[in-house]
Amino acid sequence: MEGGVAYENDLNLKATELRLGLPGTDESEQQSLICVRNSKRPLPDAGNECLPKGKSDAQHQTIPAAKAQIVGWPPIRSYRKNSFQQKKDEAEGHGIYVKVSMDGAPYLRKIDLKGYKGYPELLKASENMFKFTIGEYSEREGYKGSEYVPTYEDKDGDWMLVGDVPWDMFMGSCKRLRIMKGSEARGLGCGV
Amino acid sequence: MDSDSRRTKGTVVHSAESTRSSPFPDEVLERVLSILESRKDRSSVSLVCRDWYNAERWSRTHVFIGNCYAVSPGMVARRFPRIRSVTLKGKPRFSDFSLVPDDWGADIHCWLVVFALKYPFLEELRLKRMSVSDESLEFLSLNFLNFKALSLVSCDGFSTNGLAAIATHCKNLTELDIHENDVDDKSGSWLSCFPENFTTLEVLNFANLSNDVNFDALQRLVSRCKSLKVLKINKGISLEQLLELLVCAPQLMELGTGSFSQELMAGQNGELGSAFNNCKSLHTLSGLWDATAAYLPALFPACANLTFLNLSYATLQSGEFSKLLAHCPLLRRLWVMDTVEDKGLESIGANCPLLEELRVFPADPFDEDIHGVTEAGFVAVSYGCRRLHYVLFFCRQMTNAAVATIVQNCPDFTHFRLCIMNPGQPDYLTNEPMDEAFGSVVKTCTKLQRLSVSGLLSDLTFEYIGKYAKNLETLSVAFAGSSDWGMQCVLGGCPKLRKLEIRDCPFGNAALLSGLEKYESMRSLWMSSCKVTMNGCRHLARKMPRLNVEVMKDDLRDDSHAYKVYVYRSLAGPRTDAPPSVLTL
Numbered sequence: 090m091e092g093g094v095a096y097e098n099d100l101n102l103k104a105t106e107l108r109l110g111l112p113g114t115d116e117s118e119q120q121s122l123i124c125v126r127n128s129k130r131p132l133p134d135a136g137n138e139c140l141p142k143g144k145s146d147a148q149h150q151t152i153p154a155a156k157a158q159i160v161g162w163p164p165i166r167s168y169r170k171n172s173f174q175q176k177k178d179e180a181e182g183h184g185i186y187v188k189v190s191m192d193g194a195p196y197l198r199k200i201d202l203k204g205y206k207g208y209p210e211l212l213k214a215s216e217n218m219f220k221f222t223i224g225e226y227s228e229r230e231g232y233k234g235s236e237y238v239p240t241y242e243d244k245d246g247d248w249m250l251v252g253d254v255p256w257d258m259f260m261g262s263c264k265r266l267r268i269m270k271g272s273e274a275r276g277l278g279c280g281v
Numbered sequence: 282m283d284s285d286s287r288r289t290k291g292t293v294v295h296s297a298e299s300t301r302s303s304p305f306p307d308e309v310l311e312r313v314l315s316i317l318e319s320r321k322d323r324s325s326v327s328l329v330c331r332d333w334y335n336a337e338r339w340s341r342t343h344v345f346i347g348n349c350y351a352v353s354p355g356m357v358a359r360r361f362p363r364i365r366s367v368t369l370k371g372k373p374r375f376s377d378f379s380l381v382p383d384d385w386g387a388d389i390h391c392w393l394v395v396f397a398l399k400y401p402f403l404e405e406l407r408l409k410r411m412s413v414s415d416e417s418l419e420f421l422s423l424n425f426l427n428f429k430a431l432s433l434v435s436c437d438g439f440s441t442n443g444l445a446a447i448a449t450h451c452k453n454l455t456e457l458d459i460h461e462n463d464v465d466d467k468s469g470s471w472l473s474c475f476p477e478n479f480t481t482l483e484v485l486n487f488a489n490l491s492n493d494v495n496f497d498a499l500q501r502l503v504s505r506c507k508s509l510k511v512l513k514i515n516k517g518i519s520l521e522q523l524l525e526l527l528v529c530a531p532q533l534m535e536l537g538t539g540s541f542s543q544e545l546m547a548g549q550n551g552e553l554g555s556a557f558n559n560c561k562s563l564h565t566l567s568g569l570w571d572a573t574a575a576y577l578p579a580l581f582p583a584c585a586n587l588t589f590l591n592l593s594y595a596t597l598q599s600g601e602f603s604k605l606l607a608h609c610p611l612l613r614r615l616w617v618m619d620t621v622e623d624k625g626l627e628s629i630g631a632n633c634p635l636l637e638e639l640r641v642f643p644a645d646p647f648d649e650d651i652h653g654v655t656e657a658g659f660v661a662v663s664y665g666c667r668r669l670h671y672v673l674f675f676c677r678q679m680t681n682a683a684v685a686t687i688v689q690n691c692p693d694f695t696h697f698r699l700c701i702m703n704p705g706q707p708d709y710l711t712n713e714p715m716d717e718a719f720g721s722v723v724k725t726c727t728k729l730q731r732l733s734v735s736g737l738l739s740d741l742t743f744e745y746i747g748k749y750a751k752n753l754e755t756l757s758v759a760f761a762g763s764s765d766w767g768m769q770c771v772l773g774g775c776p777k778l779r780k781l782e783i784r785d786c787p788f789g790n791a792a793l794l795s796g797l798e799k800y801e802s803m804r805s806l807w808m809s810s811c812k813v814t815m816n817g818c819r820h821l822a823r824k825m826p827r828l829n830v831e832v833m834k835d836d837l838r839d840d841s842h843a844y845k846v847y848v849y850r851s852l853a854g855p856r857t858d859a860p861p862s863v864l865t866l
Contacts, residue, residue: 161378161784162759163646163675163702166435168461168489172594173644176570188650196677197650204598 185260191219191237191268202263207256212239215268223268226252238269307336315340339363346370347804349387349411350829353853354395366405366430367396373807373847375782376410377435380809380845382833384860388412388438390420391858397424405430405456412436418443422450430456430484440465441490448474455508456484469494469517475502482506486513488537488568493517504529510562513537516570520545520553527556536560538568541576550579558582567591574601584608591616593642599624606632614638619653619675626658630665638671646702649677656683663690670728671696678709679736684718694726698733704760704785707737716741723749733757743767747774755780768792772799782807790817793846797821800828805849813843815866821848822866829855830866 185202198218205211212223224234231250232238239251243262251259251266305313314336317323327337343366344357357364371387373380389411396403403425413436421428428451433439441464447457448471472487472494482502487494496518503509503526512533514523520543527533545553553576557563563583572595584590587609592602593616602621606612612633617625619641629636639662645651656679663669669691679701688694699718707714715736723729723745730752734742738761746753747770754777762768768788771781772795780803789812800806800821815832822830829851835844855865 158647159704161375161380162704163643163700164378164757164759165643165646165675166377166461167379167463168435169594169642170646173646176596196652199645199651201598 185263187241187263187265189215189218189266189268191221192270192273194219200266202260208252208259212251215239215266219268221268228253236270239266240269241266307332307339310336311340315342318343320345342366343405344368348849348851349392350853350856351804351849351851354392356852358395358399362399364400365403366407367392367400367403368407368409369411370409371411373782373805374410374780375784375807375809380784382860382862383437385863386412386856386858386860388414388417388858390414390417393417393420393424401425402427404428405432407432407434408436409434410436412438413443414438415440415443415446419446419450422446427453429453429481430458432456432458432460433462434458434460435462437463441467441469441471441492445471445474448472449476452476452479453481454479455481457482458484458486458511459489460486462489464489466490466492468492472502473498477501480505480507483508484511485509486511486537488513488515488539490515491517496522500525500529507532509533511535511565513567514539516540519543520576521549524549524553524556527553527560531556531559532562533560534562535565536563536567538566538572540571541569542571542573545576550576553579554582561586563587565589565591567594569595569597571595572597574598574604577601577605580605581608585611587612589614593618593640596620596644597625598622599628603628603632609633610635612636614671616640616642618642618644620644622653623655623658623661626654627661630661630663633666635668636662636666637668639666639669640671640673641675642673643675643702646675649703652677656680659683660686663687667691668693670694673698673700673733675700675702677702678706679715679718680708680710681713681715681717681721682708682710684715685721688722688725692725693728694722695728696731697722697726697729698731698757699735700733701736704735705737706735714739714741716745720745720749723753727752729753731755734761735759736761739763740767740770743770747771750775752777754778756782758783758786760785762786762788765789765792765795769795772796779804781805783809783811785810787812789813790820793817794821797824800825800848801850803850805847807845807847808843809845811846813846814841815843816841818843818846819866827851831859832864832866833862834864 186199187202188197188199190197200214202211205214216222221237222235223237223239224232226232240248241251241259241263242265243249244264248267254262310332314326314333317326323337323341327334338360339362341361342363344361344364345368346352346357347370349369349371369389369392372385375381376385387410389408397420401424404427406421407430413433418439421431431447431454439462444457444459447454469490469492475498483506494515494517503512509530510533512526512530513535514526514537516539518539520541523538523541557580560583564586566580566583566587566589569592584605585608588611590609590612596618597605597620599621602617602625606628610632613635615629615633615636615638617640626641629639641654643653645653654674654676656676659674659676660683663686667690670693672694679699684699701715708718716739718736719732719734719738719742722732729750732746732750732753732755734757740763743762744767746756753775756771756775756778765788768783768786769792771778778799788808793808793813794817796806818830818832822828827850829849831847832843833845833847835842859865
């Protein structure tokens, strides 16, 4: 796969893309395509596969309608369910829980960004969680020295390299994390 | 009560006969039997002979009614004239999971009316899954002058106004335990209704309620109730306020800390630590809903004697959890959230050799991407905690091999409740059904009383259960089994079965009817979203007149399908208060 190619918004990518969806699956149920704008670091060619999230998510997306929530399952008391809901709503203020996925890992994790003081701690924790090593970060070249690159989805829906913006700004805009691997990661200019 | 009036009350035995059949006067027999507390013992005693039956019924002060529709209030009052304490359970357990309509029944009021007449000296009322209105609570507070203890668990229908009535009128109250109910929380002012000269409280649990109470009123209440042993506060109370309460009540044995969150001033963390240090009798700790790592160390001084730690509403991570556990070597019961992950479970195995009960709840039950704990963590616990006999475990992956190892390490399980949250999920390593897992449980754990199964299960699981689980009393089944044969095995094989609850299984009329003879020896059967039809239920109802067969219909499906079926034995006949959605056949 080529790296470093920028896409414009008005290309008819939908007609040419390969998707892991059931025939007739609505596009709205799929993750929106990666868009690239000039001010942000360009992402590699991801247009041929609509895989902005980790694999496991795409698999879940193949059966969105069938997995409606079952009444009374899992068997958790209504009281407990309601207090979790409350907690989740309050957590918008208290903790910042984001999902972390790693390419190739069978399931995702969730972390509280508020539990970390900065990027070094966050990256170290991710390394421990998924048992891998991230390379060294430089503003010019991104992450060097490893096939893993930490990225995140920001409020605008763009996929960004972890570490470019100040930590507080990152905490405020990060919606989810994805540890990219392999050739996709190379496109971020990690100079392998 | 004098002995003459007793003998004329409905007993056929003449005095001459009674001295022949029993060497003791009634009073002595009664005195001896009054020492018996276990209801199983009392039941056995009452079956010996007429004299013993009578002596038992006159000496019984506490009655437990596991299904409020199995008997009528009048029947209870006629048999047991001297009751001071009543425990009543109402709705089927699946009502906790929203499977039972709100207006289903189990209203306490008709019981209270009879009790007011027959048991004016009633002291204790413990209700689970009953409907309780404010009117009923007010009635209770006004009609029982010596009323002492009220416990409401998983109930609904009342508001904080009802609690205000209790606080206002029950001058001798020792216990107010409000636990996980569906309460209409109107305001916290109910707490201020306790009179200023009221001092008898020993148990106060209002963790259920979210509206703030008046802290000054609470603090004065706690200070003047010198016998207070159990205090479980709600979330509105800050850490600083908790500190004040602890200083007033160092004699506490059980503490619910509420949210345990606040930014404390510099010196206060130390003060909190020494307040906990002064609570030498503390053996049970719960709450900690918003506890952060910074303040947990304040608890450490109190942890040495803890036997029950309930962190099931606290989102602790493995690091801070492990640090906390290192201070709790005497723990026997532990409830946690799966945010502690396998690492946290490993530290349980490492730190708590005396552990007997473990419950692991899911923090994100509806998000399939999140795996809190896995089989590896469960196995780690089993290696470290050989005395484990009660487990409730929610997870998203399990293997047959892991369960086999677990029960090999801990063969004394009496309660094994495993919930693999994705319905019908196989062993994730071998892709086989989880039959062998539960097979190993029932083969190894001969004392097993309660079992909840999950995952992909064929009839083989139920063959195993029927063949080996000879002490099983309660079985919960969901999304499992292949045919009627599975349920037939259980009904035919488990002699001590009392409660069977089944949902979303392919069991039909043949299975239902195979238990015809058995249901009278059981408390109840629940079957929902199975393959039972109305005809099958009607047949059952016709053949077994002493069973109540109730069907809840599903509007969307055709008339012949019996959507939800609840069968229970009853001496009181069909109930008269069923709502329109519940058909009694």
